[in-house]
Amino acid sequence: MSERTEIASLGEFxxxxxxxxxxETRNVNTILSIGDxxxxxxxxxxxxxxxxxxxxxxxHFDLMxxxxxxxxxxxxxxxxxxxxxxxxxxxxxxxxxxxxNRFSVEALDEFYDGVNLACERYGVDLVGGxxxxxxxxxxxxxxxxxxxxxxxxxxxxxxxxxxxxxxxxDLGASYLGLLLMxxxxxxxxxxxxxxxxxxxxxxxxxRLLKPEARRKMIAWFKENNLTPTSMIDISDGxxxxxxxxxxxxxVGCTIYEExxxxxxxxxxxxxxxxIAATTCALNGGEDYELLFTISPDDFEKVKECELLNIIxxxxxxxxxxxxxxxxxxxIELSAQGWNHLKNK
Amino acid sequence: MSERTEIASLGEFxxxxxxxxxxETRNVNTILSIGDxxxxxxxxxxxxxxxxxxxxxxxHFDLMxxxxxxxxxxxxxxxxxxxxxxxxxxxxxxxxxxxxNRFSVEALDEFYDGVNLACERYGVDLVGGxxxxxxxxxxxxxxxxxxxxxxxxxxxxxxxxxxxxxxxxDLGASYLGLLLMxxxxxxxxxxxxxxxxxxxxxxxxxRLLKPEARRKMIAWFKENNLTPTSMIDISDGxxxxxxxxxxxxxVGCTIYEExxxxxxxxxxxxxxxxIAATTCALNGGEDYELLFTISPDDFEKVKECELLNIIxxxxxxxxxxxxxxxxxxxIELSAQGWNHLKNK
Numbered sequence: 001m002s003e004r005t006e007i008a009s010l011g012e013f014x015x016x017x018x019x020x021x022x023x024e025t026r027n028v029n030t031i032l033s034i035g036d037x038x039x040x041x042x043x044x045x046x047x048x049x050x051x052x053x054x055x056x057x058x059x060h061f062d063l064m065x066x067x068x069x070x071x072x073x074x075x076x077x078x079x080x081x082x083x084x085x086x087x088x089x090x091x092x093x094x095x096x097x098x099x100x101n102r103f104s105v106e107a108l109d110e111f112y113d114g115v116n117l118a119c120e121r122y123g124v125d126l127v128g129g130x131x132x133x134x135x136x137x138x139x140x141x142x143x144x145x146x147x148x149x150x151x152x153x154x155x156x157x158x159x160x161x162x163x164x165x166x167x168x169x170d171l172g173a174s175y176l177g178l179l180l181m182x183x184x185x186x187x188x189x190x191x192x193x194x195x196x197x198x199x200x201x202x203x204x205x206x207r208l209l210k211p212e213a214r215r216k217m218i219a220w221f222k223e224n225n226l227t228p229t230s231m232i233d234i235s236d237g238x239x240x241x242x243x244x245x246x247x248x249x250x251v252g253c254t255i256y257e258e259x260x261x262x263x264x265x266x267x268x269x270x271x272x273x274x275i276a277a278t279t280c281a282l283n284g285g286e287d288y289e290l291l292f293t294i295s296p297d298d299f300e301k302v303k304e305c306e307l308l309n310i311i312x313x314x315x316x317x318x319x320x321x322x323x324x325x326x327x328x329x330x331i332e333l334s335a336q337g338w339n340h341l342k343n344k
Numbered sequence: 345m346s347e348r349t350e351i352a353s354l355g356e357f358x359x360x361x362x363x364x365x366x367x368e369t370r371n372v373n374t375i376l377s378i379g380d381x382x383x384x385x386x387x388x389x390x391x392x393x394x395x396x397x398x399x400x401x402x403x404h405f406d407l408m409x410x411x412x413x414x415x416x417x418x419x420x421x422x423x424x425x426x427x428x429x430x431x432x433x434x435x436x437x438x439x440x441x442x443x444x445n446r447f448s449v450e451a452l453d454e455f456y457d458g459v460n461l462a463c464e465r466y467g468v469d470l471v472g473g474x475x476x477x478x479x480x481x482x483x484x485x486x487x488x489x490x491x492x493x494x495x496x497x498x499x500x501x502x503x504x505x506x507x508x509x510x511x512x513x514d515l516g517a518s519y520l521g522l523l524l525m526x527x528x529x530x531x532x533x534x535x536x537x538x539x540x541x542x543x544x545x546x547x548x549x550x551r552l553l554k555p556e557a558r559r560k561m562i563a564w565f566k567e568n569n570l571t572p573t574s575m576i577d578i579s580d581g582x583x584x585x586x587x588x589x590x591x592x593x594x595v596g597c598t599i600y601e602e603x604x605x606x607x608x609x610x611x612x613x614x615x616x617x618x619i620a621a622t623t624c625a626l627n628g629g630e631d632y633e634l635l636f637t638i639s640p641d642d643f644e645k646v647k648e649c650e651l652l653n654i655i656x657x658x659x660x661x662x663x664x665x666x667x668x669x670x671x672x673x674x675i676e677l678s679a680q681g682w683n684h685l686k687n688k
Binding site for chain 2: 097
């Protein structure tokens with residue numbers, strides 16, 4: 001070990017690519033392995049989907065403003081979101097936690113209340129896990145398993161020129177919720193007598209602390225017999241996820257600022273913080289919305305659907321990855337999403 | 345939250361029981377959920393098995409004497425061992441890690457070398473995971489998935505009176521390896537000029553740092569058309585695991601000190617540390633051997649099998665859980681295995 005490469009020099013995705021570059025597939029029932037939101041495993045008839053995520057105190061959440069029940073709920077949701085992003089239905093999860101003795105049983109009960117609530121609402125079984133101690137902090141690891149009809153799963157690599165780019169819900173709210181909580185935390189740390197005022201901000205705070213996964217969109221696809229050509233969930237920001245789709249599909253894209261769905265409270269919050277709401281929508285992250293592409297032939301089906309907004313279309317690779325602003329400027333999209341490893 | 349119950353007051357198993365007491369099963373394909381080595385999920389034809397384990401630096405391993413490659417290997421093996429303990433074949437794993445910037449890419453490469461080697465040797469696919477930063481230390485979470493022919497999986501709850509109790513390999517070595525490494529670490533900390541001497545201890549050290557899972561035993565069961573009545577892998581010590589089988593099968597047991605398989609180096613090591621080798625075999629833990637029960641009708645099949653030793657038999661519940669010593673004394677078995685939460 002004569003040389004030393006800093007993890008930060010690769011970035012999170014670079015690191016994963018690096019670490020898994022020699023990963024081989026050995027079993028015929030492994031249909032899709034590393035490189036998408038989840039892995040697909042044939043289960044003879046239906047196919048099984050599996051995904052996993054780790055949440056680390058001080059990196060992914062701050063217990064000063066994150067209620068444990070919300071944290072438990074969110075830890076499940078972020079994994080279910082990955083399952084839905086495969087066009088699959090989640091069926092089981094496993095949950096492992098490492099906690100220091102700073103936590104009481106009652107505190108862990110609150111956490112599990114949130115986990116159980118998410119499982120109940122989304123019809124998922126908690127089927128295993130591990131509970132251990134940590135020297136410091138709280139670490140959560142969830143693995144979610146889902147099922148999908150044979151070869152109906154949707155990857156990031158199927159987008160074609162002229163496909164429509166769609167996104168569920170609205171974007172940027174969670175990021176503004178985070179900015180708000182961080183600011184109130186600072187104020188509180190400096191003067192504990194000042195109580196935070198969250199009036200008019202309930203939506204963006206809820207989006208941060210208690211996100212939901214887009215189950216209804218997947219159900220709608222099934223009902224309307226529509227299969228997206230590509231799909232991903234938005235955890236690192238619209239821009240970053242769209243670049244994943246373009247890279248893995250070998251295409252370009254054009255999206256329109258005026259089409260980006262942004263909630264009224266997000267706009268107000270952005271104005272207060274003096275940042276553009278569009279920047280939040282593009283790069284905020286933790287939205288857990290679904291970003292997907294559909295064939296233009298399916299336009300008639302989706303045009304009345306209230307679950308989604310069409311924000312642009314797929315182009316030739318040489319046309320680049322572009323945002324057309326309200327002022328009609330062309331801006332090259334870049335990934336400025338979360339990079340936990342770089343921040344440390 | 346007026347009261348506070350310390351986690352240590354419940355113990356690890358008590359805590360898991362407590363946290364999952366309201367866990368419900370919602371999907372018809374969840375055949376077996378929390379409470380065994382792994383969960384079973386029907387995959388229409390074959391059944392899928394899933395298990396997960398978390399390893400925390402300073403709790404489960406000490407990087408001062410654990411090479412990262414060995415750690416990667418072991419992190420996979422401990423999960424595969426759980427899959428085999430269900431009488432299933434592992435097919436996929438997911439791996440999540442949280443690391444501080446104390447680690448270089450080269451260090452993580454070493455870790456992944458070990459992971460990949462284990463996957464290769466055991467024919468398993470690494471199909472997903474998550475890589476994130478930690479504020480302190482190294483946390484590893486592995487989920488393993490396996491398959492088993494319909495309803496051929498083996499739980500902890502099927503042991504019947506007069507069944508024979510069998511164990512693979514030998515016991516107690518890993519625990520002595522740990523004692524040895526801890527002692528050498530102390531000596532080194534006090535005087536870095538004294539080089540550790542591991543001569544004659546290679547076996548017990550390897551058992552600690554680079555354990556194997558008992559794949560051959562499961563293959564043998566298949567070849568010989570034998571299904572154990574109950575099975576568990578030994579991670580917390582023979583005594584603790586046997587008590588799990590007795591509790592979940594509602595039976596008692598009698599095992600014989602003279603029948604316990606103990607390696608020559610384990611005996612020598614135990615003598616040096618002034619502890620009984622039998623104590624190591626009963627309570628040491630981290631053996632990753634398989635403990636199982638078979639019907640007495642299958643005695644003819646197993647009596648020539650070199651992979652296992654018969655160490656006793658299952659009794660009526662009222663006969664207790666008993667070790668018959670070489671001096672013909674009856675000793676009640678107790679669980680003194682690892683209890684990470686209590687130790688903190």
